[in-house]
Amino acid sequence: MGIETFGEALRRLRQHAGLSVREVARRSACGKSYVSDLELGRRCAPSLPVVQALDKAVGADGELVALVGLVAKITNVAYAADFVALEGDGGEVRRREFVGLTGASLFDAVLGASDDRGRAGGAIETLAGVLVDHSQSTDGPVDLPSLACAVGTAKRNYQACRYSQVISGLPRLVRDLRTACAVLDGDAQLQAHALAAETHHVAASVLLKQDDKGLAWLAADRSIQAAQASQSPLMLGSSIRIITHALMDGGHHRTATDTARGAAQRMDAALTDPSVDDLSVYGSLLLRGAIAAAHSGERHTIAELLDEATDAGTRLGYDGNHMWTAFGPNNILCHRVNIAVRLGDVGAAIKYARQVEIDKLPVNERKATLLLDTSRAFLLRGQHEKALHILRAASDLAPEEISGRPAPLRLVRDIQATAPPSLRREAREYAASLGVNT
Structure with missing residues (x-):
């Protein structure tokens, strides 16, 4: 006899507990149709946090978790292959890790009590x-x-x-x-x-x-x-990065660009044999300046700063996290994605996103930001299904990046509001799980 599938195990455990599909959906904060599709084998087994929520809902005492065998993957990103394949040559979206993620159950499983947002x-x-x-x-x-x-x-x-x-x-x-x-x-x-x-x-x-x-x-x-x-000149350069970010957030984009570029130039002039810390702070300042310039549409300045950052990334040679910068070649590509989205160049954004080796990015915050930017690119392109699946991948990777921040929640609302009829229910259920209303 073959190994029991996830859907078969879920149905057996639900029936043994005397629960309806609707009740399991309510307990796990999943959609009723989603639970039904799982049981019928229409969906792949979900990510570990959702499996944990379903396991608890049917009183499986860890049986579903053990069956799926995803425990070792909870701290790693398994999206790299699917992420690169999202913009294939006319192929369907590969969903293995992008389907079945629902907000509330995911947050309960990963973060514990759901009142963290209130605190x-x-x-x-x-x-x-x-x-x-x-x-x-x-x-x-x-x-x-x-x-x-x-x-x-x-x-x-x-x-x-x-x-x-x-x-x-x-x-x-x-x-x-x-x-x-x-x-x-x-x-x-x-x-x-x-x-x-x-x-x-x-x-x-x-x-x-x-x-x-x-x-x-x-x-x-x-x-x-x-x-x-x-x-410490190095510490000063690092702190200027956050000043630049604050200036951008306040709408002072030209000042932010000049501040970041000026600090980078001063560092460059003072360095004869830069360390990995020096290269990382220097490159990060250039990237921050390029993002600020994108707000003003200064394409020449953007290109200049990105080229200099790319040179620094090449000299560093890898994606490290020196001085907490997460700077390196793949991080530079992430910034190219963000800038292309800001400029409305969604085709370029998706092209750059496909080049990112996401597993080489050293921190989850950067991975989640990349996924959010790529989701926005697909939404702007009118490809709502891909936008939603990538957004759910970001939720799985970094729940608080979605649940606790206004900007990603606005993206959720935009996807829900503009989704085609075929996707509207799924988008609505996902938005509702996050407490997002139109």
């Missing part, structure tokens, strides 16, 4: 209070190695798109680093200032993700001040 607002309010408060912590002596470890954790959580964890940990970290900068001296104080620059950088980044422009600008300014106090 985010309160955590940001706490962070706001700390950013404007200048008092010092009196909890004990300064432990600089522990603070450095905490900053690294915040950076890693941000790059893994665990934004709720980042926000909840920042208030204490900001306060403790403020104390460290005040009470330490010598090289230890310079290191504390550098850590404060990194911390305020990540604070500004996550606040920009939340469209909190005013508070993000305050955090970005604090990052620059701390970087200057650290007396």
Whole structure:
């Protein structure tokens, strides 16, 4: 006898539990038609988070998870082959990893309690209070190695798109680093200032993700001040990246372009034998300037900055994460995708997206951004099915990148509003799972 399929196992377990298809769909936050299609073998087995939700819904005690055998893949992106094949020569969309992803069940499986989104607002309010408060912590002596470890954790959580964890940990970290900068001296104080620059950088980044422009600008300014106090040109260049991002988000695109380009030129002039950190910060500044120029439609400037960044990426030779930049050849291609979408060159965006070796991108935040940009490109091209499937892939990879950010939710709404009749129900169910209303 052959191995039981996922659909057969799901149907057997559902019937054994005495549940209807409708009830399983309700418990797992999946669409009724989707659950039915799974049982009938019309859909491939879904991603692990959805399998976990279905397993729980039918009381399978891990049987469905074991059957699918996807546990080892939860922290890796298995989309690379399908992603490259999306724009095939007239072929159908390859769906193996793009189908069957539903929002609410996915978030419950990956993030735990579904009220994380509700807590985010309160955590940001706490962070706001700390950013404007200048008092010092009196909890004990300064432990600089522990603070450095905490900053690294915040950076890693941000790059893994665990934004709720980042926000909840920042208030204490900001306060403790403020104390460290005040009470330490010598090289230890310079290191504390550098850590404060990194911390305020990540604070500004996550606040920009939340469209909190005013508070993000305050955090970005604090990052620059701390970087200057650290007396590190490299740290200053890194902090200028977030200032440029804040300027862009405020609509100051020409100033952002000039700021990024000027900082990159100063770095280039000062470097005779650049390290991997130098190349990464330098290249990232050029990329940030190119994105800003795209907002103004300055194609000559875009081409110039991208060419210089490509040269830096070639000199580096690989996609690393030096100075938390995720800079490298594939990251440059990701920026080309983003810029092409901004300029309305959707054909070019899809062409560049096909060239990206997504598994070589070192951080999930960059992978998710690439998938979102590619989804937008397909939507602009009128290929709603591909747009929706890639968006779901981004959800699977980085749930908080979709569920907790206004911009991706607007993309979900746009897909739902303009989907053709054949896709409308699927788009509506997915949007509803995220709490998105037209």
